[in-house]
Amino acid sequence: MVNAGTAVKTYRSYLAPSQRTYSCVHCRAHLAIHEELISKSFQGSQGRAYLFNAVVNVSCGPAEERVLLTGLHAVADIFCENCKTALGWKYEHAFENSQKYKEGKYIIELAHMVKDNGWN
Template identity: 85%
Template sequence: MRFTVLFDLLFQGAANGGHANGQSTSSAASSSASTGGTMVKTFQAYLPSTNRTYSCVHCRAHLASHDELISKSFQGSQGRAYLFNSVVNVACGQAEERVLLTGLHAVADIYCECCKTPLGWKYEHAFESSQKYKEGKYIIELAHMIKENGWD
């Protein structure tokens, strides 16, 4: 069992490039974390410095490119939130069904991979046909992110 968990941590994360959605980036830095006496290497993704980016307000890890922003018209549990097509440096929890403002959805909480701060959620499944466009997309609350690189 322990081998399987470590295998999943090491190889699935590496296979996904350290991203919640499997996208690759131009560069990465590594850090080590200890899990029960075993060192596990995790990689932090960096978005290109030419892109306007959104970063974790707590640890400044890159979260998303402005190019991946779909909508600014969402509401999170702590205020306004943005909908993104893809994100980096984010881990997903277990999916669960929740009744949100727009109906019943299966969502998974998402966390900053670097500092473990809860950021928002990922839409796994929408039960209403008008909400299907959200499937596979990510909500990040404004309270947990900052704008970096070229915002005026």
């Protein structure tokens, strides 16, 4: 039984505790495992960001065209499924051939994530 006023955290996916994971800095919901990290050399709207192949516990907003540092892209903002914080975006479409590798990938800004489990 849950007492009135007690918040209950529910996540769609839990990542194995033995894996190095990235979590939402605001609520600690799991976001990605280290093996899904593609690059640490990205820039988000609030500073440095990481590019991931796959993430969990996020929801996507509608896609919209934006001119980013690397050109025109169709992107959808992503939000933590638990606390609804805006984390970054998903690349839906890249208009330049040199940027096609980003399609279907996710940007999460460092300001919104923390390393958990198994980091030295």
